[in-house]
Structure formats: structure tokens, C-alpha cells
Amino acid sequence: METVVDLYSRGSRVFLKVSRILHPLRKLVEYNLETSVSPLENRIPVEISSGICEREEPLVREIRRGTPFELTSNVTGGSADSHYFVFFTDSHECIAKGISNPSELPSGELWTRLITFSYGVEQLPPRRFYRRDLLVSS
Secondary structure (H helix, E strand, O other): OOOEEEEEEOOEEEEEEEEOOOOHHHHHHHHHHHHHHHHHEEEEEEEEEEEEOOOOOOOHHHHHHHHHOOOOOOOOOOOOOOOEEEEEEOOOEEEEEEEEEEHHHHOOOOHHHHHHHHHHHOOOOOOOEEEEEOOOOO
């Protein structure tokens, strides 16, 4: 299952949206390549949860501390590897970083900490919106 954790702030409040793609996208891409099926013919169930996130939540503190700017990118490997991505923007800067198998890398400590904290915030909003009609294309 692929998961997207989206944190955004409005004034002094921090909001959280967790989108869970309930079918492995890698398998979808592999299937499409093998069968020549158009990606638009596949419907993937997506669960969307949202809620308010406390400013003292460890992931929010890490982001406010500037951790996304300190991350190193190192995306390698194939579809069997674990890949993680961070997209961060504020009113001044925008960054995109990615890494594969961070727990196996000496430089992966910050990534591992951010990933662990993201697992925690995924549990905050109630799981409520389940959409079968969303299209996911590769």
C-alpha cells in the first residue's frame, strides 16, 4: 500500500490529510506493461482521511526545525526496494528529495526519523473516505 501524508498550515492550525492507495501501484505498472492495458482502464481504491494535527506532533516539529532541507537524495534500486519521497514548500523555498532503503544507508538517519514520525501521524485522523472511482495513472 502506498501512502501520502500531507501536512499544511492555515494561520496557527496544522491540518493533516492521509491518502492511502489500497492497491500496490508497482503491480499496476508491471501489469500494464505486460498486457498493454491503458492505465486509465484501471480503477484503484483510495482511502482519504483528514483532520487537525497538533503543532507539537513530532513530525510537525521535525519539519518546522528544517529537517527536509537537511535530507540527502539517494534513489536507487528496483521495484522491490522501499522508496520514500519528501516534497516541501513554504513561502520561500521548494524542495523535492527521495531515498531508497534508508535504514540500510549510513546517511539515512534523518530519513528514518521522518518516516517513523509519519507512521505516527497516519494514525491521527479517523479512516473515513473510501473512493473506488478515482483513477490512478502511471
